[in-house]
Structures are given as C-alpha cells and as structure tokens.
Amino acid sequence: MFKLLALSLLFVSALAQNLPDNYPFSVPVGSGSGTGFVTSGEGRITAVRVWELNNNQITGFQLRFDYVWGPIIGRSSNDRVDMTLFDGETIIQVSGKYNPSSFIELVQFMTNRGRFLSAGQPTGLSFNYYPI
Numbered sequence: 001m002f003k004l005l006a007l008s009l010l011f012v013s014a015l016a017q018n019l020p021d022n023y024p025f026s027v028p029v030g031s032g033s034g035t036g037f038v039t040s041g042e043g044r045i046t047a048v049r050v051w052e053l054n055n056n057q058i059t060g061f062q063l064r065f066d067y068v069w070g071p072i073i074g075r076s077s078n079d080r081v082d083m084t085l086f087d088g089e090t091i092i093q094v095s096g097k098y099n100p101s102s103f104i105e106l107v108q109f110m111t112n113r114g115r116f117l118s119a120g121q122p123t124g125l126s127f128n129y130y131p132i
Contacts, residue, residue, distance in 0.1 A: 033102065039073060041065025045091060047084045048109050050119040051077045058096075058104040058120050083109065083117035092131065097124040 043066030050061040051074070060074025064084075085091075093110040097120070106120035 039070050041068060041070050048117055049080055049082050050107060052079045052119045053077050055079060056121050058107050081117055081119045089113050095128040097122055097126055099124045
C-alpha cells in the first residue's frame with residue numbers, strides 16, 4: 001500500500017515545482033515505514049490525478065507537467081479523481097487525514113484560485129503542507 005512518508009515527499013516536490021528558488025520542507029507524518037521517492041518534470045504542474053480504494057484509502061496519484069504525465073506514485077485503482085489547472089493556477093496547499101498505522105484516508109489539493117481536488121474520507125489525524 002501507499003505509505004505516508006512517500007506521500008509527504010511528493011507533496012514537498014509538487015509544491016516546490018511551482019516556486020522557482022524556494023523549497024519548502026515539512027516533517028513527514030505517519031509511521032515512517034514508506035519508501036521515499038522524488039518526482040519532477042519539465043514545466044509547471046498542470047493537472048493532478050488521485051486514486052482511492054472504495055472511496056476511502058488513497059492508493060496513488062500522478063502529476064502532469066505541462067502536457068506530459070509523470071509516473072504513477074503508488075498504484076492506480078478503479079476510483080480516480082482528476083483536476084486540470086487553468087493557466088496561471090498553481091497548487092498552494094496539500095492537506096488531508098491519515099491513519100497513524102500507514103494509510104492516507106483523505107487528500108486535498110488547493111489552488112491559488114480557491115479550487116480543490118478532494119479524495120477519500122475525513123477520518124484520522126490531520127496533515128497540512130504549504131509552500132513557504
């Protein structure tokens with residue numbers, strides 16, 4: 001299953017893509033048993049995909065940089081939600097809820113235009129990442 005440590009690293013990477021020389025750092029949440037990774041791409045983030053299992057646990061997600069989709073982080077499943085960003089729109093915050101034993105239960109990507117992508121259920125402990 002998709003582990004929290006890996007997801008927190010992706011959030012930092014995703015947020016840093018929209019800031020030229022600022023790289024935010026947030027303390028990882030969860031048990032720390034996940035596998036770390038880095039994802040990046042050429043250009044700005046233009047879309048986000050999130051897969052969830054039974055409208056509950058987040059299993060994976062993917063970022064699109066300009067017109068090219070990056071690798072799927074975690075794994076895909078039948079239930080998927082997508083958000084395409086408008087020109088000039090950026091991700092300014094990623095928040096959600098997690099189960100301390102290992103799973104992300106809810107994830108929300110907020111944009112500078114007040115739009116958000118939300119997947120999962122609001123149960124568990126909260127986390128919140130945003131650029132400095």
